[in-house]
Amino acid sequence: MSTTVTFSREIANLLHAAGGTPVSACMQCGTCSGTCPVGDFMDVRPQRLIRMIDAGLKDKVMATRAFWYCASCYQCTVRCPRGIDIAELMYGLKRYTIWKNQYPEDLIGPAFSETFVKTIVRTGRSYEPVLATSYFFTLGLKEMLAEAQNATMLMLKGRLPVLPARIKRLENFKRMIKRIIPIGD
Ligand code: SF4
Numbered sequence: 001m002s003t004t005v006t007f008s009r010e011i012a013n014l015l016h017a018a019g020g021t022p023v024s025a026c027m028q029c030g031t032c033s034g035t036c037p038v039g040d041f042m043d044v045r046p047q048r049l050i051r052m053i054d055a056g057l058k059d060k061v062m063a064t065r066a067f068w069y070c071a072s073c074y075q076c077t078v079r080c081p082r083g084i085d086i087a088e089l090m091y092g093l094k095r096y097t098i099w100k101n102q103y104p105e106d107l108i109g110p111a112f113s114e115t116f117v118k119t120i121v122r123t124g125r126s127y128e129p130v131l132a133t134s135y136f137f138t139l140g141l142k143e144m145l146a147e148a149q150n151a152t153m154l155m156l157k158g159r160l161p162v163l164p165a166r167i168k169r170l171e172n173f174k175r176m177i178k179r180i181i182p183i184g185d
Pocket residue numbers: 025026027028029030031032033046047050079080081082083084086
């Protein structure tokens with residue numbers, strides 16, 4: 001017997017895995033939207049996004065950019081009277097849309113996130129020069145030159161590493177990561 005898992009159930013599972021309260025507990029008070037510092041830049045504010053998830057509007061949710069604009073400040077999570085971890089929900093939605101390979105094409109966020117995770121898995125540390133490649137070529141010529149100039153200055157001052165660093169006991173770290181992310185050997 002096959003069981004179809006609804007979109008709102010899938011998202012509830014993502015939140016449950018993070019130990020969070022399900023979005024169905026939302027009472028639409030609007031505190032999250034009112035408190036969000038980047039709400040003005042989002043196409044859909046957190047309160048409405050939660051209502052859309054609860055209503056099972058999968059395609060509309062997947063097409064929004066709201067969670068890619070989330071600054072992970074956790075103000076909404078701290079203030080939600082129903083204890084919904086909205087910041088974690090935003091992370092969950094990012095992971096979900098990358099997993100489904102379904103997000104607006106012109107977004108930098110998915111490529112940036114993927115590059116970040118791969119870099120961490122490979123060396124155990126973030127390495128900015130590689131991360132920059134995920135957005136560098138989306139810039140205009142003027143911005144590219146300004147970014148290159150800034151990066152050179154930072155390198156000369158020792159604030160940006162020339163070569164990537166590796167953590168000690170990298171194999172132990174990879175074994176640990178493998179339990180949560182399916183990575184190759
Ligand atoms: S603060 Fe919590 S209860 Fe209020 S609208 Fe946002 S998610 Fe719903």
